[in-house]
Amino acid sequence: MEKISYSNTEIDRFLIPKKNQLKKCLKPIHEARGIPNDYYIRQECFEMEGEHLFNKGWFAIGFVKDFPQPGSVKPVNYFKNPLLLIRSTQDKKIRVFQNVCRHRGMTLIEEPAILKGAIRCPYHSWCYKQTGEVLATPHIGGPGYNYHSKIDKSELSLIEVRSHIWRDIIFVNPNGMAPPFEEVHKPLLDRWTVFDQPMYSDMSDSSFKLDVHTNWKLAVENYLESYHLPWIHPGLNSYSKLEDHENIVEYGHYSGQISTKYIPQYSTGKYFTEFQNLGSEWDTKGEYIVLFPNLILGVQKDHVFSLIIEPLEVGKIRENIEIYYSDQSMLSDEYQETRQENAKLWKTVFEEDIFVVEGMQKGRYAKGFDGGRFSPVMDEPTHVFHDWYARKILTFI
Ligand code: FES
Numbered sequence: 001m002e003k004i005s006y007s008n009t010e011i012d013r014f015l016i017p018k019k020n021q022l023k024k025c026l027k028p029i030h031e032a033r034g035i036p037n038d039y040y041i042r043q044e045c046f047e048m049e050g051e052h053l054f055n056k057g058w059f060a061i062g063f064v065k066d067f068p069q070p071g072s073v074k075p076v077n078y079f080k081n082p083l084l085l086i087r088s089t090q091d092k093k094i095r096v097f098q099n100v101c102r103h104r105g106m107t108l109i110e111e112p113a114i115l116k117g118a119i120r121c122p123y124h125s126w127c128y129k130q131t132g133e134v135l136a137t138p139h140i141g142g143p144g145y146n147y148h149s150k151i152d153k154s155e156l157s158l159i160e161v162r163s164h165i166w167r168d169i170i171f172v173n174p175n176g177m178a179p180p181f182e183e184v185h186k187p188l189l190d191r192w193t194v195f196d197q198p199m200y201s202d203m204s205d206s207s208f209k210l211d212v213h214t215n216w217k218l219a220v221e222n223y224l225e226s227y228h229l230p231w232i233h234p235g236l237n238s239y240s241k242l243e244d245h246e247n248i249v250e251y252g253h254y255s256g257q258i259s260t261k262y263i264p265q266y267s268t269g270k271y272f273t274e275f276q277n278l279g280s281e282w283d284t285k286g287e288y289i290v291l292f293p294n295l296i297l298g299v300q301k302d303h304v305f306s307l308i309i310e311p312l313e314v315g316k317i318r319e320n321i322e323i324y325y326s327d328q329s330m331l332s333d334e335y336q337e338t339r340q341e342n343a344k345l346w347k348t349v350f351e352e353d354i355f356v357v358e359g360m361q362k363g364r365y366a367k368g369f370d371g372g373r374f375s376p377v378m379d380e381p382t383h384v385f386h387d388w389y390a391r392k393i394l395t396f397i
């Protein structure tokens, strides 16, 4: 695999003077300030996050369920880095490549598709196997000559990007240099070993997307706390109240919330089969965690969900949500209404959050705002994220 490196002189020049502001995130929670405004609204900061935070670490970019058939391809762009996800017909494996032709750098695939054969560049028709090797370079040696003695085709494979699959989620580490995924995320993987079991997702009614005008970090921060429940989610708060929540605090790794009153109630009277061998502690428990930087997760005894935050612009994201069940039979027509009711419930919750994350984004333009204060009791999971973020950025810049 080829390593991808970046040069960041311009970005660093802008950010270095801001280091001191960022260091305030590292103070004890009662003294700390939040991440400074610029990091939410300045293009330079957004690009810096792409170059350093995302490309040097692991982040989520897609779901395996979107590649059911061999030959399924999908292009995605994170921080303008064009990536191509493909399940190859040769060995059925999912790979991630740079979505770029080795000839003159044309993008290869513009829309999701099912490929019957090779990946063909639309410009001069160089063709690649779905496993990345170059197959054909038509007329490269002149009309009618598809080879040239000075061109070594073995050097022209598509550029593979380091990837990892965990729980149906596809992660990448574009610069190829991060420690292994299992090492970086061992604390959460260990916490949730009981959920290492098959999960099934419906293609239509357990999947939705929301476009939101906010910076990606505010979507993370809002998910991390239950403080806002009584005012923003009155429906949810009617059965899973503020006082039924506990903080999950793992500095350096992840954070979130536990609900101790997860009691599913569906008007259809049909209940989903639970995951196996969870243990009684999960009878009424739900856990809601963010795996930094961009993956929101929720686990409960009868379903789990994953939300990938896709940063589109400095003030714009797409939330990609998928709900999973414990058994294939939960995807049958018999459960359709209950699935739809469950998806609607979560969609309502995520939609209720939109105006606050958009409002906080607008608030970041207030020149006098100093990053804000944290409630030492209610906001600790948010402080965990700010601490994690500031440590990473200070290492990079
Ligand atoms: S750029 Fe792809 S074949 Fe020329």
Ligand SMILES: [Fe+2]
Binding pocket: 222, 223, 228, 232, 233, 349, 353
């Ligand atoms: Fe919320």
